Amino acid sequence: MKKIVCLLFIFAIASTAFKPGQSAVTRSAIAFQIKNLGINTGGSLGGLKANIEFNPANLAASSIQASVDVNTINTDNSSRDDHLKSDDFFDAARYPSITMRSVSFRHRSGNHFSGQFNLTIKNRSRLIEVPFTYTEKDNARLLKGSFKINRLDFGVGESSMVLSNEVTVSIDAELAR
Numbered sequence: 001m002k003k004i005v006c007l008l009f010i011f012a013i014a015s016t017a018f019k020p021g022q023s024a025v026t027r028s029a030i031a032f033q034i035k036n037l038g039i040n041t042g043g044s045l046g047g048l049k050a051n052i053e054f055n056p057a058n059l060a061a062s063s064i065q066a067s068v069d070v071n072t073i074n075t076d077n078s079s080r081d082d083h084l085k086s087d088d089f090f091d092a093a094r095y096p097s098i099t100m101r102s103v104s105f106r107h108r109s110g111n112h113f114s115g116q117f118n119l120t121i122k123n124r125s126r127l128i129e130v131p132f133t134y135t136e137k138d139n140a141r142l143l144k145g146s147f148k149i150n151r152l153d154f155g156v157g158e159s160s161m162v163l164s165n166e167v168t169v170s171i172d173a174e175l176a177r
Helices: 002-016 078-085
Strands: 025-036 039-045 049-053 063-069 097-109 112-121 124-137 140-150 163-176
Antiparallel strands (some): 025 039
């Protein structure tokens, strides 16, 4: 479950890295949430590395490549974090990164966009859609998005009657102009 949450955070970080032109991520928060025994449980991921060239006026030329270090999973429970990093879930020793690479972007309305991304976890890739908002304020570009994935699509954990398969990942990022 924690592994799934970590993956979601990584995705969230990657999607918040969108910005016009290439710029540095100055702040990011990737959070994930999954149900365990019917109760929402979550955590976060850090260590975002990104190459972002996002321009809302030229979506065809925009691109985002991002990765998150699986070893940064944090659920405020070190035993659970270690279990999520084990080969039972993320297998961080063999697959230390979660990556996202943009395929395309589309403008939805106002400051709302959507991106198609190849998400890779444990060497398994799936095309996912990430809806997000992009705003410019003062000297920063802000990206916020949220998406859901099925952890089993990426070989994270096994089927369980206790742990949900669906993980929600939220991303909040600030980019320098």
